[in-house]
Amino acid sequence: MAKDVWDPTQYDRFRDERSQPFFDLLNLVRPQPGMQVVDLGCGTGELTYKLHRHLGARETLGIDSSPAMLAESRAHAAQGLRFEKNEILQFAAQRAGEAPWDLIFSNAALHWVPQHDHLLRSLTSLLAPGGQLAIQVPANHDHPSQTVAAQVATEAPFREALEGYARRSPVLARSLPTISFASPPTFFPSSGSAIGNSSFPA
Ligand SMILES: C[S@@+](CC[C@H](N)C(=O)[O-])C[C@H]1O[C@@H](n2cnc3c(N)ncnc32)[C@H](O)[C@@H]1O
Numbered sequence: 001m002a003k004d005v006w007d008p009t010q011y012d013r014f015r016d017e018r019s020q021p022f023f024d025l026l027n028l029v030r031p032q033p034g035m036q037v038v039d040l041g042c043g044t045g046e047l048t049y050k051l052h053r054h055l056g057a058r059e060t061l062g063i064d065s066s067p068a069m070l071a072e073s074r075a076h077a078a079q080g081l082r083f084e085k086n087e088i089l090q091f092a093a094q095r096a097g098e099a100p101w102d103l104i105f106s107n108a109a110l111h112w113v114p115q116h117d118h119l120l121r122s123l124t125s126l127l128a129p130g131g132q133l134a135i136q137v138p139a140n141h142d143h144p145s146q147t148v149a150a151q152v153a154t155e156a157p158f159r160e161a162l163e164g165y166a167r168r169s170p171v172l173a174r175s176l177p178t179i180s181f182a183s184p185p186t187f188f189p190s191s192g193s194a195i196g197n198s199s200f201p202a
Helices: 008-026 046-055 067-076 088-094 116-125 144-152 173-178
Strands: 036-040 059-064 081-085 101-107 127-136 183-188 193-198
Touching (some): 008 046, 008 101, 008 127, 036 046, 046 067, 046 081, 088 116, 116 127
Parallel strands (some): 036 059, 036 101, 101 127
Antiparallel strands (some): 127 193, 183 193
16 A cells, blocks of 8 residues: 555644635635535545535535545534545546536645546546536646755655656646636636636537
């Protein structure tokens, strides 16, 4: 089993900074009555609870692959809100052809998932007619904080410790316009937020 690298206590240290993009993204969502919502990479579930309450959703499912983060989510379970351990790509594959989602939401998680071209198409195909895909990922892979870290990772002793591992950002901001949306996706390039409204995408 892969090592769980997520630590809810450490994650909580920068609570306000990390939750601001969540609220920015939530403000872009158009609430509809009785929504069926999924929050991909929901973490501790604290913000999923706010998403669920803010939308008055009929059902909200939070999924995350980290047992440590999900352990915290038990405290946030509420009527119509549940949490499940799952991997995002696996979720997208498993749910194909099942009841569609009115909102697929993800804050600060999809940049950990590879194959964005495939991923974004799969997620869009899970939307109900008029459903919304709202995602936020950091768009900072060319910032010095990231490029310097990547450079240092190629030097001793880090190169040996990482066994040559180099992380490439999978974020493809240009993938969304190639997927057919009922209304054009809105991008917020500085934060990496995007929202699209879809009906039966190709
Ligand atoms: C930066 S946290 C964001 C948590 C929450 N969305 C928030 O806004 O506070 C990223 C979360 O994504 C989860 N994650 C990363 N890769 C994942 C994957 N492939 N499948 C499911 N969850 C994943 C991590 O376990 C972690 O809880």
